[in-house]
Amino acid sequence: MAEDFFLSSLGIVANLSSAIFIPIATLILGRKLLKDKKETGKYNIIRLIIFLSFLNFSILAIIEFLLKNTPLIPPFIEELYSAEFGFYNTSVAIRVTLGLTLIFYINRWEILHFSAIFFFIGMLFLYLFTGFSAWLENYTIIAGVASILFLYFTAFRMKDNGALSIAIFFTLTFSIQFISEALVSEIIIISYVAFVVIFSLGLFRPYKQEVNT
Amino acid sequence: MAEIGFLFMELVYFTMGLMTVFTTLKQWKINKNRMLIAVSIYVAAVLVTSIIDISIYLFDFDIDILIAGGLTIGMILGFILFTIQLEFMFYLKDLPKLYTLPFFASFYLAFGKVLVDSTIPFIIYAMIVSYGSAYFLIKDGRKSRNGLAIGMGLFFLIWGLGQTFQLETIIISFRIVAMVALLLGTRGFYEKYVFVNVEEEQKIMGTWIAKLVVKE
Numbered sequence: 558m559a560e561d562f563f564l565s566s567l568g569i570v571a572n573l574s575s576a577i578f579i580p581i582a583t584l585i586l587g588r589k590l591l592k593d594k595k596e597t598g599k600y601n602i603i604r605l606i607i608f609l610s611f612l613n614f615s616i617l618a619i620i621e622f623l624l625k626n627t628p629l630i631p632p633f634i635e636e637l638y639s640a641e642f643g644f645y646n647t648s649v650a651i652r653v654t655l656g657l658t659l660i661f662y663i664n665r666w667e668i669l670h671f672s673a674i675f676f677f678i679g680m681l682f683l684y685l686f687t688g689f690s691a692w693l694e695n696y697t698i699i700a701g702v703a704s705i706l707f708l709y710f711t712a713f714r715m716k717d718n719g720a721l722s723i724a725i726f727f728t729l730t731f732s733i734q735f736i737s738e739a740l741v742s743e744i745i746i747i748s749y750v751a752f753v754v755i756f757s758l759g760l761f762r763p764y765k766q767e768v769n770t
Numbered sequence: 771m772a773e774i775g776f777l778f779m780e781l782v783y784f785t786m787g788l789m790t791v792f793t794t795l796k797q798w799k800i801n802k803n804r805m806l807i808a809v810s811i812y813v814a815a816v817l818v819t820s821i822i823d824i825s826i827y828l829f830d831f832d833i834d835i836l837i838a839g840g841l842t843i844g845m846i847l848g849f850i851l852f853t854i855q856l857e858f859m860f861y862l863k864d865l866p867k868l869y870t871l872p873f874f875a876s877f878y879l880a881f882g883k884v885l886v887d888s889t890i891p892f893i894i895y896a897m898i899v900s901y902g903s904a905y906f907l908i909k910d911g912r913k914s915r916n917g918l919a920i921g922m923g924l925f926f927l928i929w930g931l932g933q934t935f936q937l938e939t940i941i942i943s944f945r946i947v948a949m950v951a952l953l954l955g956t957r958g959f960y961e962k963y964v965f966v967n968v969e970e971e972q973k974i975m976g977t978w979i980a981k982l983v984v985k986e
Contacts, residue, residue, distance in 0.1 A: 672870040679878035687885040 564739050569626055571746035576622035578750045580615040582757035583608065602662055603719055610655045610723065611753075614730070617648045642681075642690040649734070650677060650697050656704030656727055663711050663720055673700065701731050716764040722756045777827035779942040780820060786949040787817045793956040794918075805918060808861050809956070812922075815854045819847055840887030841880055848892070849876040852899045855926070859903045862910075862919075900930025915965045921955015924948065 586608045593601050624630045624638060638644045657673035677696075684690045708724035711717065729749035736742045755761050791813050798806035825831050835843050856872035879891055907923030910916070925948045932944025954960065 667866050668869045670867045672874070675871050675874040679874045683878050683882055683885075686891065687882055689885055 564743070567743045567747075568739065571743040571750075572618075572622040572625055574750045575618040575746055578754050579611065579618045582753045583611040583615045585757040586611055603659065606655050606659045606662065607719055607723060610652055610659075611757075613648055613651050613655070617645065620644065642684045642693055646693055646697065647681075649701075649731075650680075650693055652727070652730070653697055653700040653704050656708060656723065657700055659720065659723060660704060660707040660711055663715060663717060697734075701727070701734075705731060718762055718764050721763060722752075722761050725752060726756070773827050776938060776942060777824065779946060780824050780827060783942065783946050783949055784817060784820045784824065786946070786953055787813055787820060790949065790953045790956050791817070793953070797956070805862060808858055809918065809922060812854055812858045813952070815851060819851055822847065837884075839884035840889075841883045845883060845892065846880065848896070849880055852876065852896060855903060856899055859906065863906065896933065897930065900926050900933070904930065911960075915961065917958055917960030917964075918955045920960045920964070921952045924951035924955070 586604070590600065590604045590608050593604055620630070620634075620638065624635060630638075636643075640646075654673045654677040658670065661669040661672070680692055680696065684693075705724060705727050708720050708727060712721035712724050726749060729745055729752065733742050733745055736745065752761075791810050794806045794810045794813070797803070798810065822831070837843065837846070853872040853876045856875075857869065860866070860868045860871075875895065879895055882891055883889075904923045904927035907919045907926065909923075911919030911921075911923055928944050928948035928951060932941045932948070935941065935944075
């Protein structure tokens with residue numbers, strides 16, 4: 558009984574902190590992005606990809622909190638959320654797609670810059686037109702694992718703080734997909750929220766020099 | 771009898787295509803312009819499909835053989851041609867970031883055709899590729915006074931227009947007209963006869979005025 562209460566309380570704390578701190582971190586990253594644009598006159602694509610990735614995650618965190626802890630979300634949205642090509646799966650797929658795009662940008666593989674985005678949009682159109690969604694899960698797993706591995710590889714090779722931060726963030730968020738133990742997944746949520754706060758405040762700097770892009 | 775007529779028209783189209791390839795390659799040897807080699811590759815790809823068409827008229831080949839679902843061999847050839855056409859466009863516009871787009875678009879459209887037997891997505895794609903390419907090439911060609919770009923633009927435009935009628939006679943006739951437009955582009959016709967050389971005109975006008983002034 559006490560264990561159940563502890564777990565549900567931990568779940569609420571994890572979801573609430575996720576719904577509060579990740580949007581705040583996104584706002585901080587957005588401000589940095591705009592400041593950078595003001596100074597240089599153009600968007601820093603790597604900052605933009607990181608911001609979009611966090612924005613995507615913020616929206617998901619807010620909806621998840623509202624869905625699990627409040628009666629505010631109508632049932633049809635709940636259905637849309639958990640469908641095969643629903644909001645949750647699409648959101649994770651967008652994040653791994655952005656992860657791959659980030660790798661291609663950092664490594665300056667120009668021909669591949671938009672390839673992950675084209676592949677994902679193609680899959681989305683295929684689903685809208687034919688109802689075929691069998692590739693989404695496989696794509697998410699393959700692209701997710703590939704993007705995490707490449708992000709670590711790129712981060713160590715280029716000594717890039719952004720890539721390393723995203724790699725750690727992706728590892729934590731992506732691992733939740735495969736963990737069924739409630740306690741472990743709540744602890745992971747709290748730890749990635751803590752990491753996001755540290756990262757967005759610019760305190761995570763294992764490498765002193767920034768990579769110019 | 772109609773088949774012989776189509777065969778003759780296809781042979782005319784093929785011969786003009788060969789002439790275009792030879793002209794562009796000859797010019798490429800002289801000025802090493804990368805656009806010429808890209809045009810040669812594209813026209814060569816068009817000629818490969820023309821050879822298939824000639825074989826159809828000669829030996830009664832059936833390219834509407836189903837591979838899976840609603841996907842036929844003819845449609846795969848169409849996708850290959852559109853992929854080359856789009857790649858050609860992105861190459862000319864120097865957009866390497868978009869090089870993978872035609873492959874994914876063709877792949878998903880082909881796979882969609884396997885799942886759902888509808889030609890609507892293929893037609894929309896074909897229209898976007900043909901008219902989009904034609905628009906950009908003619909616009910760029912006019913701006914830079916490049917006859918070859920105008921020729922290619924007209925080729926895509928007329929070729930695309932012909933495809934929309936879905937009538938064999940019209941398709942082949944439009945294809946021949948399209949190839950003539952391209953051939954003229956490779957031979958410098960548009961630079962010579964279509965674009966007005968402003969400097970040259972002003973020179974002539976200047977000489978005229980000078981002569982009149984001297985007379986007076």
